[in-house]
Amino acid sequence: xxxxxxxxxxxxxxxxxxxxxxxxARILEAAEAVFAAHGTSVSTEEVARQAGVGIGTVFRHFPxxxxxxxxxxxxxLDRLAAEADALMGAEDPGEAFFAxxxxxxxxxxxxxxxxxxxxxxxxxxxxxxxxxxxxxxxxLGALLRRAQDxxxxxHDIGLPEVLAxxxxxxxxxxxxxxxxxVRERTLGVVLDGLRAPRE
Amino acid sequence: xxxxxxxxxxxxxxxxxxxxxxxxARILEAAEAVFAAHGTSVSTEEVARQAGVGIGTVFRHFPxxxxxxxxxxxxxLDRLAAEADALMGAEDPGEAFFAxxxxxxxxxxxxxxxxxxxxxxxxxxxxxxxxxxxxxxxxLGALLRRAQDxxxxxHDIGLPEVLAxxxxxxxxxxxxxxxxxVRERTLGVVLDGLRAPRE
DNA sequence: GATTATCCGGAGTTTCTACTCCGATTGTCA
DNA sequence: TGACAATCGGAGTAGAAACTCCGGATAATC
Numbered sequence: 440x441x442x443x444x445x446x447x448x449x450x451x452x453x454x455x456x457x458x459x460x461x462x463x464a465r466i467l468e469a470a471e472a473v474f475a476a477h478g479t480s481v482s483t484e485e486v487a488r489q490a491g492v493g494i495g496t497v498f499r500h501f502p503x504x505x506x507x508x509x510x511x512x513x514x515x516l517d518r519l520a521a522e523a524d525a526l527m528g529a530e531d532p533g534e535a536f537f538a539x540x541x542x543x544x545x546x547x548x549x550x551x552x553x554x555x556x557x558x559x560x561x562x563x564x565x566x567x568x569x570x571x572x573x574x575x576x577x578x579l580g581a582l583l584r585r586a587q588d589x590x591x592x593x594h595d596i597g598l599p600e601v602l603a604x605x606x607x608x609x610x611x612x613x614x615x616x617x618x619x620x621v622r623e624r625t626l627g628v629v630l631d632g633l634r635a636p637r638e
Numbered sequence: 639x640x641x642x643x644x645x646x647x648x649x650x651x652x653x654x655x656x657x658x659x660x661x662x663a664r665i666l667e668a669a670e671a672v673f674a675a676h677g678t679s680v681s682t683e684e685v686a687r688q689a690g691v692g693i694g695t696v697f698r699h700f701p702x703x704x705x706x707x708x709x710x711x712x713x714x715l716d717r718l719a720a721e722a723d724a725l726m727g728a729e730d731p732g733e734a735f736f737a738x739x740x741x742x743x744x745x746x747x748x749x750x751x752x753x754x755x756x757x758x759x760x761x762x763x764x765x766x767x768x769x770x771x772x773x774x775x776x777x778l779g780a781l782l783r784r785a786q787d788x789x790x791x792x793h794d795i796g797l798p799e800v801l802a803x804x805x806x807x808x809x810x811x812x813x814x815x816x817x818x819x820v821r822e823r824t825l826g827v828v829l830d831g832l833r834a835p836r837e
Numbered sequence: 838g839a840t841t842a843t844c845c846g847g848a849g850t851t852t853c854t855a856c857t858c859c860g861a862t863t864g865t866c867a
Numbered sequence: 868t869g870a871c872a873a874t875c876g877g878a879g880t881a882g883a884a885a886c887t888c889c890g891g892a893t894a895a896t897c
Contacts, residue, residue, distance in 0.1 A: 456895075458843095458893070459843080482883080483886085484884075492845075498886060504886090596823050596824075599817070603821075604827060606810055606813050607806035610810075611806025612802075614806075615799075621799055622802075632828055632830040633831075658874060683854075691875075698875080702855085
């Protein structure tokens with residue numbers, strides 16, 4: 440089940456009416472906030488309430504709760520990709536790479552249940568990610584390669600390992616969200632592990 | 639809500655009847671298998687079916703689904719603690735520590751949804767863990783201290799950081815469960831980060 | 838400003854699942 | 868072996884949440 444999916448944004452179908460576009464954005468925003476605050480198991484009705492729209496409106500834009508989850512998730516990935524792109528202009532490639540890692544993990548500590556969403560949504564989202572996460576993979580891949588070329592990051596790992604570590608570090612950060620010092624030291628361990636060994 | 643909880647095992651109440659004891663064990667075993675295979679959102683009825691008992695029996699032993707989750711979770715933690723204790727006898731303290739880390743993460747890659755259970759069960763379980771996970775904390779703490787004293791693990795981290803990394807690494811391993819090589823390299827990064835810096 | 842296709846709202850439907858209750862069954866003990 | 872209490876089994880209950888449907892409202896077009 441991977442339909443053409445021309446619905447969101449200026450894809451291929453017909454342009455959405457102004458109010459429809461506005462509501463769509465509101466719903467996405469509210470959904471991200473609500474899911475972050477109370478986990479992805481909150482009812483769609485709660486999302487609708489927070490967005491200030493009727494429940495029917497939510498289901499018209501996102502025919503399934505899973506579709507809504509996926510949309511929130513994709514939006515988040517795209518934002519991360521943009522952050523990575525922004526860091527491509529930095530002087531020090533190593534610093535840029537580690538800064539990105541730190542940023543992402545920092546978000547995870549605040550925006551709770553981001554990683555949980557991954558785990559919960561499960562297989563389907565994971566499969567989708569292969570396509571939709573393309574932007575992030577591209578941007579992060581570039582960041583990684585630059586950092587490796589500069590000798591700041593070890594050469595025996597690739598994008599899959601970095602992505603896995605990103606998810607893992609985010610999960611770890613969530614568990615120690617309360618203590619910033621612990622969080623920092625935990626992240627430090629991962630970052631040190633990523634550095635190129637000094638010869 | 640933290641009742642005396644004398645129900646399980648030879649606690650303080652009255653000893654359970656033989657069949658009750660047997661069913662209790664069956665339910666726990668089935669629950670762990672089912673949750674691992676299909677996530678913690680499977681119905682209690684499915685657990686009962688797999689255990690070969692009626693649904694009423696499940697709810698008599700575990701008055702709440704959350705109680706069942708917690709029991710499975712606690713059993714798992716206790717088993718991990720036992721593994722850690724077993725490694726205390728090893729010659730090389732550093733090797734013992736890293737072996738434990740590797741074992742736990744290996745389990746996570748196989749026994750899916752272990753980390754997800756943590757995230758999903760949320761606050762309540764996390765609070766409970768503070769008590770029930772005591773055994774694991776003690777055992778892992780000892781393992782860590784020995785490894786640090788032997789100069790195999792960096793000194794600027796403590797038990798909280800190690801626990802967070804354990805959870806994080808497990809989560810990362812689940813995401814790359816398909817590719818053993820990637821999983822190994824990812825874990826390698828974390829382990830390298832844990833090692834004491836060579837001077 | 839009138840017309841029309843589009844979109845909104847939310848009560849109602851369906852489905853699912855945690856949990857209860859009590860007659861039937863089974864282990865235990867004298 | 869008989870009597871009793873503990874336990875089992877699963878149909879039934881209550882509640883929640885995903886999703887539908889259509890009359891009313893609203894934006895686009897001329």
